[in-house]
Amino acid sequence: MNDTNTRGVLFVCLGNICRSPLAEGIFIHLARERGVLEKYRVDSAGTGHWHAGSRADPRATEVAARYGIELPSIARQIDPSTDFDSFDHILAMDADNMSNLLHLGAPEDRVRLYRSFDPALASEPDHRLEVPDPYYGPGDGFQRVYDMLTASTIGFLDHLANERG
């Protein structure tokens, strides 16, 4: 947990160059629009290490730029020795990310599939709540991921607002 009043929000995918940097950028953008960004410490990480030190994939940067969103992320691998204590919300993009996080020791009550915050998907089972990996996919995969992440972020920000009372 954090020493200050800020809440820690960590987005997690496999490579930390496509989905989680996009989720991070969208969250920062929409939280800023709502005037609540300063309440949060936002970061993203990958369960894998291969892309550590890299900026977001250009296809993610491009779809974000269409909406006036910048992606500040520099990829890094999750660090179980510090991340699980210091982030209040650990948001997994898919079921593999989630199970990897739990195996690494992430506290169950702080890890969730990010799409579970999309109110339109409230009664869907977990396997319908994945953000598909767009890395090897066809061209419009990043737009679909963007749309999913935007709906999830709106729901998540509403959830956070209720959580804070």
Ligand code: 4NP
């Ligand atoms: P991400 O996408 O997990 O959304 O960042 C991927 C990026 C790279 C690889 C896999 C997924 N990769 O195998 O290198």
